[in-house]
Amino acid sequence: MNVHNLSLLHRALDASDLRQEMVSNNIANVNTPGYKAKRVEFESLLTEAMNGTGLSRTNDRHFGANSINEVTARVEEQEGNMVGDDGNNVAIDTEMAELSANNLYYQSLISQTSAQYSMLRSVLR
Template identity: 60%
Template sequence: MIVGSNSDLLKNALDASSMRQEMISSNISNVNTPGYKAKRVEFESVLRDSMDGTSMRSTHSKHYGVNDLSSVSPAIKAQEGNRINENGNNVAIDTEMAELSANAIYYQALTTQMGNHYSMIRSVLR
């Protein structure tokens, strides 16, 4: 395949950023919902664990695990550490707005990287 695993990894990172955007939006929209617990999308930590060898690796086609970095996918986790309001909700609007801004910058950086990746492939093919 001419595109390779870098493209797959960038695609997975873009998918994680998109999923993170949806999760942040959900958290913001449920800021006043009694009992709602904020959620986070984890991708970078899963990728880091895969890179340093602390995650599970697949040794057989019927096993679960990570064969290569391009197969790393995001995970949704419950947000911990936030103060719980009197209604049982733990959404911190300031944190969510900061995460929203950070995710927008992250997504923009990924799209720039993806564009550069394809630009390099185009220049090689000429």
Template identity: 40%
Template sequence: MELFQSGTWQKLQAGAEGAALRQKAITNNIANIDTPNYKAKEVSFQEMLKEESSSQMEAVRTNAKHFSFQNTQNTPSVYEQRGNTYNNNGNNVDIDKEMTELSENQLHYNAIIDRINGKFGGIKSAIRGGS
């Protein structure tokens, strides 16, 4: 349905998916806090979202020989943190940092879901005729 193909819906969906991926990475880090040589994982979603949000320029091809403008669908990537070790066993998971990021991510996810619910509420109101 074209109603859900707008930029707002797609960004909200990408935000929810990115927050879910980040939640998974953080919980894996917490679960592996005592695993020797485990390297904490991070999700590069925030940077990707900022980059996507700042590029709002619409482009139009004026000649068939010009390169086409494609809507690149960036996806968040998971990467290992390197260079720091918090435990003697080579593990670099910092429980305080992970718990802080877990709380921050949960707030971010809840804000996205609230916005999605608001969008659905607006649609429901329009269908009912404003009542």
């Protein structure tokens, strides 16, 4: 078992939790004039770090990740997708699909985390 795997799984679970919060906020603000939907970026940042194409951090105050172990979720405003004339861009169908997809993603992360801990328990016996 790799400690880095558990660390990565925990950060992915944190990202999924944050995504759930953002989707819930988006749904709650579906009728709020001027509200812009929020999206959580994690998987794309992880892919960039794995490929070595992400931003490098040259100072502790800079954004970016030098390695997979430093990738964390980031909240961004969704651009475009204007649904109403009031400037709100929340599409309830999109949000419900995001909610469902995030639920499946979270459950798979829980299963993987459980399997990692099961392996650790079997080694310690």
